[in-house]
Amino acid sequence: MGLREQLFAVKSIQILEAEMASDNRLRRVLGPVSLTALGVGAIIGAGIFVLTGLAAHDYAGPGLMLSFVVAGIGCALAALCYAEFAAMVPVAGSAYAYAYATLGELLAWIIGWDLVLEYAVASSTVAHGWSHYFTAFLGLLGITLPAAWTASPIDFNPATATWGPTGAYCNLPAFLVVLFITGILVIGIRESARFNAAMVLLKLAVVLFVIVVGSAYIRVENWRPFLPFGASGVFKGAAYIFFAYIGFDSVSTHAEEARNPQRDVPIGIITSLAVCTVLYILVAAVLTGMVPYQDIAIDAPVARAFETRGLPVAMFLVSLGAVVGITSVLLVLLLSQARILLALARDGLISHRFFGEVHPRFRTPHRATILTGVLVALVGSLFPLKLLADLVNIGTLFAFVIVCAAVLIMRRTNPQQPRPFRTPFVPLVPILGILSNFGMMCALGWENWLRLFVWLAIGLVIYFVYGRHHSKLAASVAAAAPARQGARR
Ligand code: ALA
Numbered sequence: 219m220g221l222r223e224q225l226f227a228v229k230s231i232q233i234l235e236a237e238m239a240s241d242n243r244l245r246r247v248l249g250p251v252s253l254t255a256l257g258v259g260a261i262i263g264a265g266i267f268v269l270t271g272l273a274a275h276d277y278a279g280p281g282l283m284l285s286f287v288v289a290g291i292g293c294a295l296a297a298l299c300y301a302e303f304a305a306m307v308p309v310a311g312s313a314y315a316y317a318y319a320t321l322g323e324l325l326a327w328i329i330g331w332d333l334v335l336e337y338a339v340a341s342s343t344v345a346h347g348w349s350h351y352f353t354a355f356l357g358l359l360g361i362t363l364p365a366a367w368t369a370s371p372i373d374f375n376p377a378t379a380t381w382g383p384t385g386a387y388c389n390l391p392a393f394l395v396v397l398f399i400t401g402i403l404v405i406g407i408r409e410s411a412r413f414n415a416a417m418v419l420l421k422l423a424v425v426l427f428v429i430v431v432g433s434a435y436i437r438v439e440n441w442r443p444f445l446p447f448g449a450s451g452v453f454k455g456a457a458y459i460f461f462a463y464i465g466f467d468s469v470s471t472h473a474e475e476a477r478n479p480q481r482d483v484p485i486g487i488i489t490s491l492a493v494c495t496v497l498y499i500l501v502a503a504v505l506t507g508m509v510p511y512q513d514i515a516i517d518a519p520v521a522r523a524f525e526t527r528g529l530p531v532a533m534f535l536v537s538l539g540a541v542v543g544i545t546s547v548l549l550v551l552l553l554s555q556a557r558i559l560l561a562l563a564r565d566g567l568i569s570h571r572f573f574g575e576v577h578p579r580f581r582t583p584h585r586a587t588i589l590t591g592v593l594v595a596l597v598g599s600l601f602p603l604k605l606l607a608d609l610v611n612i613g614t615l616f617a618f619v620i621v622c623a624a625v626l627i628m629r630r631t632n633p634q635q636p637r638p639f640r641t642p643f644v645p646l647v648p649i650l651g652i653l654s655n656f657g658m659m660c661a662l663g664w665e666n667w668l669r670l671f672v673w674l675a676i677g678l679v680i681y682f683v684y685g686r687h688h689s690k691l692a693a694s695v696a697a698a699a700p701a702r703q704g705a706r707r
Contacts, residue, residue: 224692226322229565231635233691234309234319248475250482250489255418256550257469257490262421263547264347265462266498267540269607270505271519278455279446280506283499285455290495292456292658293463295651296618297491298641299625301484304470305639306628308479311561312470313617313624318565320624320631323692327685329620330562331677335613335670337555338590340464341396341548342598343606346370348544349391354518355537358530363391373602393599399548400591403556406580417546422497424539427532428520429500435527436507446511457615457661461607462498464614465547466491468554480638552590559586566693567685612666613673615655622651 248256274282303316311318314333318326353368369386445452469486473479476486505514508523515522521540524532560583563574577584597606625641625648641647659667686692 221686223695224686224689225324227691227695228320228322229315229318229326229691231307231319231632234307234315247477248472248482249477250485252415253469253472253476253482253486254489254493255415256472257466257486258422258493259414259418259546260465260468260550260554261463261490261494261547262425262497263462263465263544264344265459265464266425266501267520267544268347268350268518268603269459269461270502271514271516271522272604273455273459274502274506274511274519275514275516277447277458278451279443279511280441281445281447281452282455282459282502282506282511284445284452285459286462286495286498286502288452288456288654289460289463289658290491290498292460292615292618292651292654293466293491294488294495295647295654296622297466297487298647299618299622299651300467300470301487301639302625302637302641303621303628304473304483304487305480306635306637308473308476308483309561311558312467312473313621314558314561316621316624318691320628321620323567323689324681325620327562327567327681328674328677329617330558330567331674331680332613332617333558334555335673336464336610336617337468337551337558338594339597339606339613340461340610341551341555341590341594342392342601343461343603343610344544344548344551345392345396345594345598346389346601346603346606348395348541348548349389350517351521351537351540351544352391352395354521355534355541358534358537370600370602372600374604389599393595395545395548396552396591396595396598399545399552400587400595402549403552403587403591404577404580404582404584406577406582414546414550417543420539421543421546424536424543425497425501427539428536429497429504431529431532432501432504432508432523435529436504438507440507440510453657453661457611457658458604458607460611460615460658463491463494464610465550466494467614467617468550471554471557484639552587552594555590556583556587559583559590564690566688566690567681569684569688608662608666609669609673612659612662612670615659615662616670618655619652619659622648622655 270282273285278285307315307319309315314326314330317329349368353363356363366386367390369384370389371384371386372381373384374381466487469490470483473483476482505520505523509526521533521536524536559573562568563570573586575585626645629644
């Protein structure tokens, strides 16, 4: 098979469907409520509990509410496109599988590699955010961890606009929590629907508590001026706070386990996103109403807002809920990461022997899980939160742009393919999805573009050195070619 032919080789929907019918697949047990709960479980975490602080303080002020609206619109447009694919190609690989079916092997690999960035680096970010609430929570119990062990060793100093050492060694809580969750995943506690449902209820209870109790402490004057950093601050805030929405797309990684994926995965994606959007806008309103934006804490903003207003018990409850709630996000993200690696390994683009191997006793992909866990723990404990969040955001926004574009392409290349869920108003919705998500990428600044390019360049090297030569699709096409020629003769 020639290079050009291979780079654009698409995995037909028939191949994907045949793979799904093989016995080596996951069990179909999830209904619409479980799928929505999985979405909410993956969405509500460090973004709303931690990143809101910096977004309000440095970027948007009370206009953070609008930042959530802007980011929510970009996500909603992408969600409608994800839903069409998830219903049409209900397999585990999410955007990677969609790209393989539409855009060819090279772009599929780029997206798969990009999803590794999304899930692995997001796990590091969430672990780092978790450590802020964990430290605040221990503080409430009278335990103070040494500062040198709760921060990253390097950080950006806005005053001098330079990177430099902070004097800290590493963020030990972030490191340890990732190893702990990795251990659980290796032993094989699946994210049982019941465990996840309990987590989701707890998180929703904490978020509703913040909204209901906090709203009694809103001072309307804190919302003035509403846009202290102007419209550009709202957009910068949106590009940063976008992180809080990441996770709805992980519903599509569960398509293979859905009882009725054609109907329920779109429901799960759209409902979980809609619920979280409403809650986020309300939390932003409460947070910026309770505390003047200049005084909002960066590390554990939601809990500290209650402390500032003299509500220590509320602070305790919010901190506890945040620690538990963010832990569950970490679990789902690390699990989704394992699924993406499994999808890449099944297609031969990364080593199946290493990433696809299943532990004889625990029946989990232990090597991939441990390797991912160690890397995620190191990155989360050594790098600052904002750097990690920005990197995840640009990578995920890029994936969203490609999924929106893929809907447009697929409508042309495979118009007859049954689409149980159709993105409405095509081409308008995908085009607006591309523009809004690309717009947020632009708001993230050139440094993040550079980091994204470096990440993608590393991915290309891996593809040309390994993946291209081990691709199962290329091998099957090459094997079929002589047979076809023979038949013609
Ligand atoms: N949306 C997830 C969070 O905020 C990743 O933690």
